[in-house]
Amino acid sequence: MAGSGVRSSPTMALGGRVCGPCSGDDRNWHCVRCGRVDLLVAGTHCLACDTALRSHDLLADPDGQISSQLTGLNTLFTEPDTAESAHRQLAGNSTWVRLLRELIATGAPITHAALDEYGTGASVEHLRRLLVHTGALAPRDDVGSLRPWLEALVAGLPTDLSTALRAYASWSVLRRARRRAARGLLTASAPKYARARLQVAANFLTWLTEHHRILAEATQTDVERWLGEGASTRHRLRDFLRWAHSRGLCADLQVPWLGRDSLPEHLLGDDDRWSGLHRCLTDEGLDLRVRVAGALVLLYGQIPTRIVELTTAHLSTDTRGGSFLRLHDRPVLLPPVLAALIAELTNRPDHRRSAGLTPSTAPEWLFPGRFPSSHLDPGRLAFLLRRAGFAVRPARGAALVALAVDLPAPVLADLLGISVSTATRWSAVAARDYTDYLAARTAYPPR
Known part of the structure; x- marks a missing residue:
């Protein structure tokens, strides 16, 4: 009798299989x-x-x-x-x-x-x-969902600190997030970064209190000391201090913006970049998600928050068999090896839909999360990359510099979905002169 409860018997020596009974x-x-x-x-x-x-x-x-x-x-x-x-x-x-x-x-x-x-x-x-x-609850506005978290954050804080944080959240962080949501520009990771800014502000205000100071008395020395005692994520305090200064709550305190001031310091060497890419494309011992994500970082300068939001709808092929991935508005031609890895990723069992549970209009994520309707958490993907030995920031920097050598800033921005100002900064790092490009655009404007 066949069944899933298969047990061994003496006949197993002959290669046979029998059911439990x-x-x-x-x-x-x-x-x-x-x-x-x-x-x-x-x-x-x-x-x-x-x-x-x-x-x-x-x-x-x-x-x-x-x-x-x-x-x-x-x-x-x-x-x-x-x-x-x-x-x-x-x-x-x-x-x-x-x-x-x-x-x-x-x-x-x-x-x-x-x-x-x-x-x-x-x-x-x-x-x-x-x-x-499962449809038991309607999706909640991600911006509105920050309110309960904020109340938990300020619970137990002195009144002056909680008042400042609530005002910062209401008139700056949440206000900007709602504006972006109204324009359809709010990403899935936006609530995470909103929480990060509020948490950093709370930590700094608490630190000042522990050192018997108030925000109005804070000095540049205080800011630099606090930044120096922790991780680079503390630089997110920049947003809070700019808001507080505009409201007359503190002096004009400066926090270096890592995205600009430290740009050239976070680059992977060419040899290390190509070695990492070769490992992504050939090392079958690596998690398949790490291989695909690592290649997207090393080739196209993508970050985990954008990688996890990719869906099968971003994939396409042409009549000649070329495979493309749309990172922003324009599709990017994929190397055949990477295209094969992505195809393998999308064919894994965890990409299957649960019948009757996921609406037909729901996205099919390239990096699915625990449930069919959710993608992998970007923090989790970043952790998997770090654990495998891939440092995202220097790898991304190296990829963007390499692309900036060959592509003018406007084209790079349009291709990858980064701002023109960001693309221009990477072009400056690559020391590329676009005078000829600008002259050509003037002579032959796009139709």
Whole structure:
């Protein structure tokens, strides 16, 4: 009898395979719920049935019914592709599972506001993503979602610090984010960087308080000392200090902008760049995601936040078999080896859609996250690259310099989706003179 619960028997020496019941093992092999022959959980149910029972036990109301709001979540738990991981989490009684059980026990519909009551921890956000993915909750405005996080950030801070941070968030960080969202320019990573700016401002204000100073008394020496005691991410304080000075809250304090002042210092040598690229294209021992992402950094100067937002819609081919990747408005011809790696990446099992769960209009990410509707976290991708020995900043710098040698700044900006001013700075590093290019554009303007 064939079945997934295959056991060894003496005939295995001849290369044969037999099912569990035929192997001579006298345990129960038939699921009491569906009759399937399989290895059973607790000797009674197959994995799929045990998962379905656990899902029903979690999601059902006191009357034993699963509400329409949670039917999509039940479907996700019982999908063949997700049943094993769902069983592992449901059986382990994860934190988000306990949270979901509490919310269901109230008998009220689950809302974003109800989730906000539990704070902004990883378990809460994991559950929120699950509920959004399965249609139980509508996607929330990413800008508005920063409010609960901000309140958690300022909780416990002195009144003067919390007041300053709320004002900075409302009149600068969130205001700009909403404007970008209204123009359709808000990226998926925007909330992360908004949180980073607010966190850095909070850290600096706290540091001043610990040193018995207030923002109005802060000096350039204070700023430089604080910057020197930590990582380069502290330079994000620049935005807060510019805002505070414009409001008369502090002196005109300066923070060097790493994007300009340190530009030439963060370059990978040509030999190291080509060695890294060769490793990406040939080392089968590397994570496939690292190989593709590393090549995109080393060839086209892409950053993790943009790489993870690439979808299969950005890929195309021409009649001659060439493969292209659209990084901004124009497609870029891919080397055949890299095109093959990307094709392999898109054909992996984790790119398959879960039937009935993902809308047909949802993007198919090249770097999918834990759920079919989400992409890989850019911080996670950056970590994978670092762990594999790829430093993104110097690798990106080397790629942009190499491209700037061959491409005028306006073309480079249009091709990669960077600003013309940024492309111009890289062109200056590459010491390229574009006088001839500008003359040609004047003589032969684009049609």
